[in-house]
Amino acid sequence: MDNIQDSYYELVNLIHNTEQQPQTELHDVFVSFVRRLKNILNFNGIALIRKEVKNTYSLSMHLGFQEALPSDAWLNEMSVVYDWVNKKGGSICLPSALVPDQNDLILALKIYQHDLGILHLITPQDPLDISQHQQICLTYISQQMSRSLLYLQHLRQKEVDLQYEKVHSMGLMLSGVMHELNSPLMSINGYVELLQQELNLEPSTSVDAIDYIQTLGQETRRVLEIVKSMLKYVRKQPLELESFDLNRLISRILNLFDFQLKQQQIQVHLEFQPKTIELVAEQAQIQQVMINLLTNALQACEKSTSANHQIWINTRESATGIYIALRDNAGGIEETDLEDVFAPFFTTKEAEHGTGVGLSLSHKMIVEHGGSIRVWNESEPAGACFEVFLPRREAVIKPDRQTGRDTAQSARILVIDNEPTILKYLDMILKQAGHQIVVADSLETALISMKNQSFDLFVSDFFLDHSNGKVIFEALEVFDTDLRTKMIFLTGAVLNEPFQQFLQDQKLKCLYKPFYAQELLDLIHDRLTVT
Amino acid sequence: MNPLFNIDTLPTLPVIAGQVLERLNNPNSSVQDIAEIILKDQSLSSKILQLVNSAFYGFPKRIGTVSHAISILGFETVRGLVLGVSILDTFKIQEFDLYLFWQHSIQSASLMSFLAEKWNYPRKDEAFTIGLIHDVGKLVFMLKAPEAYQDIWDEASSTRLEKETQTFQLNHADLGAQIASAWNFPANFIQAIQAHHQKPTLPIQQQNLAHMCYFANLLDHFVVQPELLSPAQMSELKQLDFDLAEVNTYVSSIQDEVRDFLKTLAT
Numbered sequence: 001m002d003n004i005q006d007s008y009y010e011l012v013n014l015i016h017n018t019e020q021q022p023q024t025e026l027h028d029v030f031v032s033f034v035r036r037l038k039n040i041l042n043f044n045g046i047a048l049i050r051k052e053v054k055n056t057y058s059l060s061m062h063l064g065f066q067e068a069l070p071s072d073a074w075l076n077e078m079s080v081v082y083d084w085v086n087k088k089g090g091s092i093c094l095p096s097a098l099v100p101d102q103n104d105l106i107l108a109l110k111i112y113q114h115d116l117g118i119l120h121l122i123t124p125q126d127p128l129d130i131s132q133h134q135q136i137c138l139t140y141i142s143q144q145m146s147r148s149l150l151y152l153q154h155l156r157q158k159e160v161d162l163q164y165e166k167v168h169s170m171g172l173m174l175s176g177v178m179h180e181l182n183s184p185l186m187s188i189n190g191y192v193e194l195l196q197q198e199l200n201l202e203p204s205t206s207v208d209a210i211d212y213i214q215t216l217g218q219e220t221r222r223v224l225e226i227v228k229s230m231l232k233y234v235r236k237q238p239l240e241l242e243s244f245d246l247n248r249l250i251s252r253i254l255n256l257f258d259f260q261l262k263q264q265q266i267q268v269h270l271e272f273q274p275k276t277i278e279l280v281a282e283q284a285q286i287q288q289v290m291i292n293l294l295t296n297a298l299q300a301c302e303k304s305t306s307a308n309h310q311i312w313i314n315t316r317e318s319a320t321g322i323y324i325a326l327r328d329n330a331g332g333i334e335e336t337d338l339e340d341v342f343a344p345f346f347t348t349k350e351a352e353h354g355t356g357v358g359l360s361l362s363h364k365m366i367v368e369h370g371g372s373i374r375v376w377n378e379s380e381p382a383g384a385c386f387e388v389f390l391p392r393r394e395a396v397i398k399p400d401r402q403t404g405r406d407t408a409q410s411a412r413i414l415v416i417d418n419e420p421t422i423l424k425y426l427d428m429i430l431k432q433a434g435h436q437i438v439v440a441d442s443l444e445t446a447l448i449s450m451k452n453q454s455f456d457l458f459v460s461d462f463f464l465d466h467s468n469g470k471v472i473f474e475a476l477e478v479f480d481t482d483l484r485t486k487m488i489f490l491t492g493a494v495l496n497e498p499f500q501q502f503l504q505d506q507k508l509k510c511l512y513k514p515f516y517a518q519e520l521l522d523l524i525h526d527r528l529t530v531t
Numbered sequence: 532m533n534p535l536f537n538i539d540t541l542p543t544l545p546v547i548a549g550q551v552l553e554r555l556n557n558p559n560s561s562v563q564d565i566a567e568i569i570l571k572d573q574s575l576s577s578k579i580l581q582l583v584n585s586a587f588y589g590f591p592k593r594i595g596t597v598s599h600a601i602s603i604l605g606f607e608t609v610r611g612l613v614l615g616v617s618i619l620d621t622f623k624i625q626e627f628d629l630y631l632f633w634q635h636s637i638q639s640a641s642l643m644s645f646l647a648e649k650w651n652y653p654r655k656d657e658a659f660t661i662g663l664i665h666d667v668g669k670l671v672f673m674l675k676a677p678e679a680y681q682d683i684w685d686e687a688s689s690t691r692l693e694k695e696t697q698t699f700q701l702n703h704a705d706l707g708a709q710i711a712s713a714w715n716f717p718a719n720f721i722q723a724i725q726a727h728h729q730k731p732t733l734p735i736q737q738q739n740l741a742h743m744c745y746f747a748n749l750l751d752h753f754v755v756q757p758e759l760l761s762p763a764q765m766s767e768l769k770q771l772d773f774d775l776a777e778v779n780t781y782v783s784s785i786q787d788e789v790r791d792f793l794k795t796l797a798t
Binding site: 084130 | 602605
């Protein structure tokens with residue numbers, strides 16, 4: 001469980017770092033104090049500079065402040081002075097270091113021993129003419145502003161804490177459920193694949209049967225993908241970033257919903273700006289988010305009584321990232337429910353229509369991508385609008401996986417798993433790939449097999465009845481000193497810190513369930529070509 | 532009233548300092564107005580420049596002019612410096628070792644800023660000035676009645692106040708207030724000086740300069756010679772809403788700066 005806990009702390013940090021602040025409130029505070037300052041003295045520019053955790057400064061908000069100022073250089077230059085003013089409190093005024101013939105008036109924003117930052121004014125006012133009265137007023141204003149800013153900070157913190165609560169409770173239940181689903185799901189998918197192959201080979205199979213089994217396979221894979229990406233999160237596996245065309249993904253998802261859209265007579269308007277948007281993200285997760293949002297919109301349309309349902313989807317690029325907006329005309333979400341829609345198990349749908357985890361999951365996935373998701377109600381026509389923001393990322397170049405099997409070698413593989421269905425499945429797919437397989441359902445039987453013969457590879461579940469990966473590895477190593485390069489672990493569990501460390505130290509490969517047959521075959525291929 | 536401390540016989544501040552204080556009492560006076568007067572006194576202005584450039588203030592760049600000093604350090608800090616320098620000039624007393632006196636004054640002043648920050652008093656600089664001059668009454672005793680005061684000076688600090696009243700019919704807080712009013716100090720200064728030995732009634736008013744001064748004074752004694760504090764005083768300190776260990780850390784963290792300030796003031 002510790003491991004899960006850790007991943008949530010990481011998530012909280014993530015939320016902390018995403019710039020998801022109530023801009024409007026901060027802006028209101030800023031503007032109202034700018035007005036008050038205007039009563040005290042004349043100035044041409046004003047900037048609110050925030051002190052960051054790492055004792056650096058960043059420009060938070062400004063009016064008439066030189067836009068052309070090279071962003072980091074002047075902040076660095078001023079930071080010594082800012083530090084000093086923050087330490088001393090009050091205000092200072094001196095000839096401007098930034099704008100010729102002007103003066104810098106720097107106010108410390110500090111309250112209850114919190115350094116909140118700096119208010120930097122560019123003023124034509126001669127420092128010599130500043131009166132005592134002005135100086136005292138400035139001190140009071142900066143104190144009141146600090147108070148307001150601190151209050152905003154607390155509000156924001158409260159929001160973050162609330163979100164954290166939501167994510168946390170959902171994560172705990174999810175990891176439990178997913179873990180249970182994991183093994184049976186892998187078997188289902190495996191056997192569906194095998195069945196599909198069988199049916200394809202059988203000439204007497206009807207076209208319908210092939211079609212059915214194909215749909216079954218597709219749908220199973222969809223579930224598998226979800227479980228896979230969820231567990232990846234809980235296991236703190238890094239995102240599998242790839243670069244893809246977001247608009248094409250959306251079009252493809254719409255095809256999946258084609259039947260439903262026609263049936264419900266829903267018109268979908270797509271607005272892609274530009275035509276192709278390259279996104280670097282984990283495609284399975286983004287797909288899941290889009291499916292969740294679309295499903296949500298469809299169900300809202302179904303519930304709404306008005307005719308002529310429409311859904312608008314638009315995507316656009318900004319300097320910092322990509323926005324996806326999905327809006328319907330189904331009347332919108334109750335104002336009182338708006339803040340709850342991302343909470344796990346929150347649903348206004350009837351029991352058969354959803355569990356209420358879809359949106360909370362989407363929220364979590366987007367946050368993991370460093371993005372944010374918001375919802376609000378639109379009027380004219382009334383409907384809900386979801387907006388997803390994903391930050392721009394550097395494209396990752398993934399080494400091209402050799403998919404050709406022509407170099408495939410036949411290997412002697414010992415497969416160890418205590419679940420008979422999985423064991424049988426692994427036996428089958430590996431044999432099909434041309435390997436020689438010996439199976440063992442426990443460490444004891446595995447050791448007996450090893451006494452008599454040698455193997456090129458070992459594939460073992462990380463947790464057998466009474467032993468874990470470390471014990472298994474040490475037991476097998478007695479018989480095979482090259483074990484390190486030959487071992488592949490499989491696991492459906494969440495490995496704790498020491499076990500992960502063990503895998504890392506020994507540079508062992510571990511494949512997380514559920515996985516596709518191809519993934520295992522690829523890994524085996526990799527291992528064989530390495531050795 | 533002891534005729535020795537009659538208002539007419541009290542020492543006067545140097546003329547320039549008097550003028551600075553007078554202008555500072557006018558909220559509309561500008562940086563220029565104050566700088567103008569200070570500049571008339573060569574030694575005062577150079578002393579002030581020395582102080583603002585000392586490690587105590589530690590501004591990252593050199594402060595070259597008095598007006599620059601005012602716009603950076605603020606009116607209030609300059610008032611404190613003018614007062615510190617003038618008081619030191621006025622009370623050049625050979626009979627006493629004033630090092631300890633000034634050390635206590637500067638540390639109390641720093642502790643006033645410390646309390647101002649803790650208790651969110653908006654005018655940290657004002658608190659500092661009051662801390663710096665709160666014991667000015669003692670200097671008048673030393674100047675006017677060095678022999679009689681020597682006996683008191685040698686007493687343990689906890690009984691000094693009573694001894695003062697016995698000997699002179701008034702204590703240094705009262706005398707300090709008198710001289711502060713003779714010197715046209717702002718009313719809150721006078722009140723804080725007068726009350727800095729009066730035990731505040733509970734609840735402590737955190738925005739009250741007199742209460743702050745009382746505790747800053749006590750805290751400095753606590754830091755320097757905790758063993759001399761009476762149990763009653765200790766329990767008062769324990770009522771404060773922060774850890775006393777913090778005070779010790781704070782005072783030891785500023786030791787170098789205090790020494791530098793003292794050195795500049797004394798030369």
